[in-house]
Amino acid sequence: MVNNNNKNLTNEKEVKADSSISTAHNSTIQSKEKEEDIGFKELYEQSLNQLQYGDIARGKVVQITADIVMVDVGWKTEGFIPIRELKDTQGNVNISIGDDIEVFIDKRDSEGNLVLSREKAAKLKVWDDIKNVSDNNITIKGTVVEKVKGGLSVDIGIIAFLPGSQIDIRPIKDLDHFIGQTLDFHILKYDRKRNNVVLSRRSIVAFERESEKKDTLNNIIEGSIIEGVIKNITDYGIFIDLGGIDGLLHVTDISWGRIAKPSEIFHKGEKIAVKILSFDREKERVSLGLKQLHENPWEHISEKYPVGALVQGKVVNLTDYGVFIELETGVEGLVHISEMYWTREIKHPSKVLNVGDTVNVVVLEVNPEAKRVSLSLKQTTANPWEKLKEKYPVGTVVKGLVRNITNFGVFIGIEDGIDGLVHVSDISWKHRVTHPSEYFKKGQELEAVVLNIDVDNEKFSLGIKQIEKNPWEELPQKYAPGSVVTGKITNFTDFGIFVEIEDGIEGLVHISEISQKRVKSSAELYNAGDTVSAVVKSIDVKTKKIRLSIKEMEAPAPIPTPTSNQYINNRENIGSNLAQALADVKIGGQPKG
Template sequence: PIQGTVLSRVKGGLSVDIGIPAFLPGSQVDIRPVRDLDKFVGQTMMFNVLKYDRKRNNVVLSRKSILEVEREAEKVETLERLEAGKIVEGIIKNITDYGIFIDLGGIDGLLHVTDISWGRITRPADNFSRGETIRVKVLSFDREKERVALGLKQLMENPWDTIESRYPVGAIVAGKVVNVTDYGVFVELESGVEGLIHISEMFWTREMKHPSKVLSVDDRVNVMVLEVNAASKRISLGLKQTTQNPWETLKNKYPEGTIIKGVIRNITNFGIFVGVEDGIDGLIHMSDISWRHRVKHPSELFKKGQEIEAMVLNIDVESEKFSLGVKQIEKNPWDGLDQKYAVGTVASGKVTNLTDFGIFIELEEGIEGLVHISEISQKRVKASSDLFAVGDSVSAVVKNVDLKNRKIRLSIKELEAPSPHEAPPAVSYLNNRENVGSNLGLALADIKIELKS
């Protein structure tokens, strides 16, 4: 080896004074490629002579070969003292998105990004610099492959070991937003500890299209701890829980039975949504629209934007459901109907509908009774339309009033007088093979009466 001083940068490398001018190629300056050769100008270093041409007075030097020998010796020494669990010092050699390469002395170790901090590290280059000296812990060492895995966070206390005692469920804590996603916001509570505010836990009533509409990175927020899982290193946080629950306010403000006014915000095939409070809609289900009318679709009676009165039926704070009713404002017309239309009395009305199984008769507004096809006439009836049409006025005997299911059974045939030419039930039964559903007991009773006479 020969000592020399770098004079200047020249094409392809450096000019070195070793007593005579010599050339140091850029590829021979260091073990690794060097981008900035100017930093070596003025430095005195040791070199090996690669080539010497006396006739042309041409000398080619190498610093790389000397460094390689030094590094190899250093490597042997490092390998002897390296072992898992040991804390060592090194110099940051290279920084990538997935980790940091550290020169431990003749051998490089990798500090993976997941072992840098207990918290979030997205770009190691934001926190570290090349040439920086750093203390790390040897996590694993493969002597044959000369691979060393290093850890920095392992030199610090794991904050998740005591997380449950420091962040009890229900506690209100402060944090900083560090990441915003489609499904929620990550909040850093301390170095190495982050929690997630799911989008469903951001507001009680407000419709949330994207969390970024409300929170941004670096925002400071107060949140409530909802759940802590130390094993999986997860904390569930709530933003809405730090404010008054409007559903509880609503329940106190509108007790069951209260009559409220609201504007129809939406009409569906199962009911009407009515805006009562900011961000809270009540639902009037189809079954709670009218006592008297059969409503096929709410749009038959209501329009979007229409103001409407309704009664509060139920407010479920936990499920966040607000049930309203329109028909409950009026008296239930079925109350006491079993007395008004007592069994055996005759009621009159108009035919409103003809079906395969009978006819419906409107006894009063919204109150209908069914005359089953078997109760239409003493004679056999194939179709109700053979005898009646919609709009016909008819009278019938009340057979049953079911207040719970709001059903009335009627009979027309009970008003009919038996035909004088009609055969006795026994004869009808014997002569009518099709009428297998006739009452056999009645038929046999008639036969006994005839035999006695």
């Protein structure tokens, strides 16, 4: 750190002293007064012999100009410091005339003026401090200046480097918040020649954390309330720094109500008061609770929200199956999609409601154990199905347009949002309907009879065939058993043939009733469309079944004359059967023994 011009001020003074002595010897006449003056100068200059270029000296500010500051360091002439070295970041000079400051004896300029430096003095002193801090393993203060590759730049009098791995005991992602902070550091290593200093804060943090941890562990009591700082947030909970030790606030202990994502409500670095739920001293695990700071709203939920009560709430969530309504903090109820409207069909609740909407609902059910409340939006208005039942008694003929056709029936619009269903079985008395679309189209106007209105299940049953009288009710009188009917064969099956005796009314001739002869298949005797006559055997109005017989229309087959062998065999069979019967009677009359 010594400048090339560093020469002992003594040499300079010796040259001047020798010159003075030479002058004195060459003078022929010297007065006693002059001799005394020369002796005083020599003594004065000798007093400065201890100062050398490269030394640090204390001097007094004697003058401040726009460009320089003059400082008296005890030599016969003052030295100067460039004004820029004494300005702060705002450009202000924070010294005054008469102040004592430390300066570095730098050099003489081309005009022989003594140049001083405040910066070099400070740097030399910093390196002394750095050596002292490193040798004695003590701390040094520094201010974080900026983020650099791999860590932070710190001003400790000179610019030092703080590696990212030495900032804390745990990895730090966001380094920006350190900028501008003044902190304590240890010196890991330094190289004065290369002007290089490496710092560490890790050991200081570890010591502080361990000290905090001991204090915290000594003061943790289950059931007590403690303040901490949110350190990390996950989907399953929040980690809170209690002071040297972390506690977990599980998501189920955050609120009495439903919490989707803790990160939507809480933020890192935020202070929070929590309750100590449990503490495992050996494993150093702390379970925390936030909801436990408040009374459990579910304890008296049934009294507060009785079934049938009309209450107000706020929409907090919309799903495919319904709407969640917040009745109070920690208490939410579900309005199932089926309980939203009496008659209006909606694909998704978001089509009619938004999060944040305030709505009135009726309490349907409260389950404190399961923490569930069932609500209804539609029951805040009159039930249109009750009015419908009053307006359309059973037997009323109504008109409407076909709104929908399915394989099981036809839906007819009767009121706004209310459709009646004509089941496929109630379309025709006579015809077997495979699919209603064979007979009806959407938008077609139809008449139907009201069969039933089920208010509880919201079902409206209609019938088209009931407009006419049931023709099956007249068939028993019209076709008495034994009467003969004529009709066309409409269908063949393995078990017989169907004969249409009237428009839409068919009877079955079982294969055993087709002919007195043995028949394997009805197709051997008849074709579809053939006209046949048959005897009516029975008519079942309820099941809509008619039994017919063709073979009874045929002449009875002749009874064959039995032969002598048949007679003998019959007698043997009769005798055998009679003997068996008598034996059974005899056995039956004896007591069991």
